Amino acid sequence: MENAVLITIGDEILSGNTVDTNSNFIATELKNIGIKVLQIFTISDEIETIKETLKSAFEIGDLVITTGGLGPTRDDKTKKALAEFFDDEIALDDVTFEHLKSYMEKRGRSEILERNKEQAFVPTKSTVFQNHYGTAPCMMMEQNGQLSFSLPGVPYEVKPLVKDQIIPYLKNKFALHYICTRIVSVVGIPESVLADIIEDWELALPENLALSYLPIGTRVKLRLTASGDDESVLKQQLEEEIQKLFPLVGEHIIATTEDKIEKILGELLTERKLTISTAESCTGGELAKMITSNSGSSKYFLGGIIPYATEKKVEILKVSQKTVDEFTVVSEQVAQEMAKGCQQLFDTRISLSTTGVAGPGKGEDGKEIGTVFYTIRVNDQDKTFKLYMPHLDRHDFMHFVSQKIIQDLVSILVNIQ
């Protein structure tokens, strides 16, 4: 049981209506127990397509996990396809029905509708994993040493099913070998230049280590994956290879353990007992959200403000009206004053501010769409940056800018060690 294939079933993914986040979650969880996802099929809700894809999937890997197509409504056909593929029939499962009844009673919907009762019908050969956060159960089928799990499509239901039931089951049933991963974050150097500098190092990597480049914004993440039987040997191998990178590009490395920039920041701030606050205009809360999405952020994030209307920047953050009049609200000067006001309002060592035009509507004062000024203030020092990203849509703009600010702050903090 080393290789898995995922099948995402649902027209809502193919039509672009929904982003498939389940595959990402499942792939990560499987990787942690040494199972590699070799391929993902995203297909429509049709019995023949589902059956054909199950066939293709089992030719690639011995473990197949499907998500989607198990709801109580008319467009869900996975269960039928599953029974036909495994030459089985669907019948009412008493345990599942009891679970469903008690699930619905707890939610004050004790009249079990016929349509919901259908959800307790499963292939007779299946092993059922009960769903504690929804009405569609997870069904496992086993045949000739191959395994399939069929899950509903709702991420809130998929996550606990995978984490609490499927992963422990697989871990327990198979003796799995280990995969260890480390990610090195490199900033301030283009991917191609980096690749040139570390080429010899890459070519000399041990055979059981693999390297990938993952550019994200202006950061390049180097992912090193090691596989083998002894976890502690793998960890040591990774550490040794990463140490060899420092003489080559050490000054550009901002992290070697954590992957997410908000976690990297969180570790730095916690370690150095620093506090932070944010004053956002064009990022609209995204920056604060990124910082607070790290668990434990209440230790260092004291607060944020989004003074969207210009007069709120003046009233709450004490930005001077004169500065606004003279330089416009999207300016280096306003960003600076916002950061200063923010630092005072929340009484923090560090403060971050943004002012810009996310678009697509025209900005005030004729500033071009995609322009943003941001200030990073640490103690009584500040530094203001300008970005111009006209090709990004509103959502990506807010996200890119927030990520860049956190990344720049991390670079600054790392260098004033």
Next chain:
Amino acid sequence: MENAVLITIGDEILSGNTVDTNSNFIATELKNIGIKVLQIFTISDEIETIKETLKSAFEIGDLVITTGGLGPTRDDKTKKALAEFFDDEIALDDVTFEHLKSYMEKRGRSEILERNKEQAFVPTKSTVFQNHYGTAPCMMMEQNGQLSFSLPGVPYEVKPLVKDQIIPYLKNKFALHYICTRIVSVVGIPESVLADIIEDWELALPENLALSYLPIGTRVKLRLTASGDDESVLKQQLEEEIQKLFPLVGEHIIATTEDKIEKILGELLTERKLTISTAESCTGGELAKMITSNSGSSKYFLGGIIPYATEKKVEILKVSQKTVDEFTVVSEQVAQEMAKGCQQLFDTRISLSTTGVAGPGKGEDGKEIGTVFYTIRVNDQDKTFKLYMPHLDRHDFMHFVSQKIIQDLVSILVNIQ
């Protein structure tokens, strides 16, 4: 040219390291010009796998779009696979090289590295679409009436290539028939109950109309898709069928045109000239970010505050210390006072507040993880709700709660019409 297949190439997707958002974007853009995505393959960066998948893809549809595997680094093999599959060779393309040079000069990297020069090598039979936001060009191959486009994997590069070049090209080259979609948002009614109520309506839908259920949080989105030759006929058909839903479930329908809840809110607020502000604790900026991610939100969103530390709730929002001491900071009473303080701070008609424990760390005052109180204040009326979502991880919790609040506000506004 009615059907397309997408191929996402890259180990970073299969390993769970990156969420594939390109497929979603491309599928949406294709849908708008009447091209349906039939399947998405997500595969690893290996020449044989890429070639086999191109074969499978062209058996399903006449248009294949690949993303990923075109970077300047060692793990990118798409170009080779492409040339081999189309029985072609790779050679330096002068126009592409000139474009690359000027692209790099503009960014102050005029020494063209050998590795970057490689990016100007393309299959000789390909038509190149230049990339204005990165170094890897998009290559189109044409054979026996079938088309493939190969794009880089970075979303910031994919979006403009698709939107500004590929879509106009396809639109121009083929006489495409139309697909129209409308989404009806239904709240306050479980999916299975809804399905029962509208069953007869669904069965009576014209043959060229298809219905899908998309549950999202506590909302069910009904997606109606119509296909045919005359756009105005399709639009009328959709409108007629949607009108028939009102006698059945009218009081649960919150929108019939917009899809995203923040857009639905934006339209309501703009139409009624209402203003809004937010005071967030456990949602950490996500609520403000959702509201401001709607273009034009500066018309109604005046500002938000994230008083993360308890003393900031007291200082800035004038929550009484007595209330905090008596009921703890995660309480109905504090949520109410936060909303009131927020309304005053930003001088808005509507204010929203959240206080809760996102986890996974233990909450202050022993409140259980996953508990949140939120207040919706409209003029001098307020309503406070409690949610308990212990099974959600931190990120999903912040998102789910924010979405639910906006949804509840929309329901309230719709009903006080």
